Amino acid sequence: xxxxxxxxxxxxxxxxxxxxxxxxxxxxxxxxxxxxxxxxxxxxxxxxxxxxxxxxxxxxxxxxxxxxxxxxxxxxxxxxxxxxxxxxxxxxxxxxxxxxxxxxxxxxxxxxxxxxxxxxxxxxxxxxxxxxxxxxxxxxxxxxxxxxxxxxxxxxxxxxxxxxxxxxxxxxxxxxxxxxxxxxxxxxxxxxxxxxxxxxxxxxxxxxxxxxxxxxxxxxxxxxxxxxxxxxxxxxxxxxxxxxxxxxxxxxxxxxxxxxxxxxxxxxxxxxxxxxxxxxxxxxxxxxxxxxxxxxxxxxxxxxxxxxxxxxxxxxxxxxxxxxxxxxxxxxxxxxxxxxxxxxxxxxxxxxxxxxxxxxxxxxxxxxxxxxxxxxxxxxxxxxxxxxxxxxxx
Numbered sequence: 111x112x113x114x115x116x117x118x119x120x121x122x123x124x125x126x127x128x129x130x131x132x133x134x135x136x137x138x139x140x141x142x143x144x145x146x147x148x149x150x151x152x153x154x155x156x157x158x159x160x161x162x163x164x165x166x167x168x169x170x171x172x173x174x175x176x177x178x179x180x181x182x183x184x185x186x187x188x189x190x191x192x193x194x195x196x197x198x199x200x201x202x203x204x205x206x207x208x209x210x211x212x213x214x215x216x217x218x219x220x221x222x223x224x225x226x227x228x229x230x231x232x233x234x235x236x237x238x239x240x241x242x243x244x245x246x247x248x249x250x251x252x253x254x255x256x257x258x259x260x261x262x263x264x265x266x267x268x269x270x271x272x273x274x275x276x277x278x279x280x281x282x283x284x285x286x287x288x289x290x291x292x293x294x295x296x297x298x299x300x301x302x303x304x305x306x307x308x309x310x311x312x313x314x315x316x317x318x319x320x321x322x323x324x325x326x327x328x329x330x331x332x333x334x335x336x337x338x339x340x341x342x343x344x345x346x347x348x349x350x351x352x353x354x355x356x357x358x359x360x361x362x363x364x365x366x367x368x369x370x371x372x373x374x375x376x377x378x379x380x381x382x383x384x385x386x387x388x389x390x391x392x393x394x395x396x397x398x399x400x401x402x403x404x405x406x407x408x409x410x411x412x413x414x415x416x417x418x419x420x421x422x423x424x425x426x427x428x429x430x431x432x433x434x435x436x437x438x439x440x441x442x443x444x445x446x447x448x449x450x451x452x453x454x455x456x457x458x459x460x461x462x463x464x465x466x467x468x469x470x471x472x473x474x475x476x477x478x479x480x481x482x483x484x485x486x487x488x489x490x491x492x493x494x495x496x497x498x499x500x501x502x503x504x
Contacts, residue, residue, distance in 0.1 A: 134168050135486035136437045136460055143174065149483050150178055153476040157500055160346040160470045161189045163371035166485065167456075167463035170382040172375050181343035181469065184352055191372045194329055194342040195467045196355045198445030198452055200374065201332065201367035202298055204317065206256050206429015209305065210387055210395050211320050213252075217308060220253040220394075220428075224304045235303060240281035249287040252301055256428040257399035260297035261285040263410065270411040284411050291400045291426055292410045298364035305363075314361040324386075325376050330369040332361030338368065343469040345449025353449035353471075365447075371467055374454075378463050382456060396441045396458070398425035398432055407444075407494055419491050435489040444495060446474075453477050453497075455490055475500045 132140040146164075154162060161179035165172065177189035197204075212218045218227065225232050225248050232250075233242035241247045246261065254260045261283040263270040270284060270292065281296065306312055311319075314332040322330050329338060334357035345353035358366045369377075384392050402424045405416040422433040430441040438459025445452030451473030456463040464485050466477065477497040481487035490497070498504065 133166050133174055133484065134462070135484070136457060136462055137486045139486070141484060146174065146484055147176075150176075150480070153479055154179060157472045157475040158348070158350070158470075159468055159472050159476060160350065161343060162466065162468045162470070162473065163189060163191065163193070163195060164480075164484075165371050165375040165378075165463075165465040167375070167379060167382060168461065170379070170461040172379055175371060175375055177371060180346070181341075182352070183346060183350055189343060189469075190341070192329060192341055192370050194338040194368050194370055195469060196343070196345065196445075196447065196450045197367035197369045197374065197467070198447045198450050199295075199365065200369070200443055200445045200452055200454065201362070202295075202364045203429050203443040203454075204321065204367060204377065205298060205302070205313065205363040206395065207381070207386075208313070208317055208321060209252060209256060209301065210391050210428060212305065212309070212316075214387055214391050218252055218305065220256075221251050223248055224250050224252065224255075224300065227304050227308050229307065232300070237303075238281055238300065241283065244283050246283050246287055250297070250300065251287075252304070253399065253428065254287050255294075255297040255301035257426045258291055258293045258297060259288050259400050259426075260294050260300070261287050261289065261292065262294045262296040262300070264293050264295050264408070266296055269409070271409055273409040291402050291404065293407060294410065295364040299362070302361075302363035312361050313363045317361075321377070321386075322373075325380050327369065327373040327376055330367070330373045330377075332363070332366050333358050334368065342368075345447070345469050346471065347449050348471045355447075355450075371465065374465055374467070378454065378456060378465060382458060382461065382463060395428045396430060396432060396439065397427055398423070399427055401425050402431075402494075405494070406496065408496065416494075419494060422489050422491065424491055424494070433489055433491065437489075440489065442490065451477075453481075453490075455481070455487060457485075457487075474498075 131143045163177040166174040181189045232238050232247045250260050267279040269276045403415040405414045425432045440457045442455035449471045452467045454465045474497050478492045
């Protein structure tokens, strides 16, 4: 595969930094831009990753941003750093930050049972009507939703213990809320319901007001805007088949975010500088709320446990996965859909971040090697996340 490269300067990168032409990794060693290019292209070719956008922060500021490959392979159209991409579950991290902004404004409390904010019982809302005979829904809080401890499934139409399609889509609480970690998009939907009822605004309106406009994320939204039509990516399945993403008109807090690599870098840059939240709330957001002992992230509810991730203190914060290593704390978030594979990890004590967004079902095959080679990240729990390289024997 031949790649046409678009190099985009991010924010206000200084001329001096641009002349540096290298990135500092976690261990203090450097990697040249030319070596980054070589690594990315070789791995993309090896795994047939049709398109990828990459950003790296050093010293809590953007140091490298570039797009590789195709936004639409059939048409021979190439990605650039302004191409709108599907963020998938990056949506949850942004919503987590938005919720913390509302906590700061005293609009919502992390530990008040959510039903107290609603005009009627949770089970009287159609989407959650299956919970009418389970009083445990009254225990759920914003903290539980953001730390994925509600006991609700990830997606109601996928069985949380087998991972198989569940055509009935019955909503069910699988364990007492707060008891343990189990990734749950449905828990995020519950919190979205509450936030929107309290504020009388939808998530798109709130995010534009409190995050996107203040940060300058002009090509980002929880819904599709006409201005995105001039430059957007199509997803690609493993065999190169195109997989267009729906242009949503209603926001979904856990799943509908679209953005560019330039815009999402602005967001991470903002967080790494700890802007927008007071120190106490920012610390709470990236502090462990629940230890993670599951052997894998998906299926989300399993009795199988492991001690393999004890060394990195794998846990969940409020909207973010967390780990700790010899280089300090890190917070991370994945994104995964049919033809999109995304990953972001932020080593806040070192001021180093990496953002990878791919419009390819094959994207996750190269995450482990990209993380290790580009920033020296050997700590991401890639087995737990299912980021197995091509040829890896499980």
